[in-house]
Amino acid sequence: MRASVNRLANFDDANLRRSARAAVTASARVERAMEILGDDVPEHLRAAGSSG
Secondary structure, three states, X not given: OHHHHHHXXXXXXXXXXXXXXXXXXXXXXXXXXXXXXXXXOOHHHHXXXXXX
């Protein structure tokens, strides 16, 4: 039973880490796209890149 609980905790931890890395990557890509587009940033991208 304990091994099963540990395995599930490890899966959860791995999934959280993957999600965090994906969020950082997506944020960096949006930021870079905004740099490239300058004033021509579409509204949906501007909303995705806003920090609050």
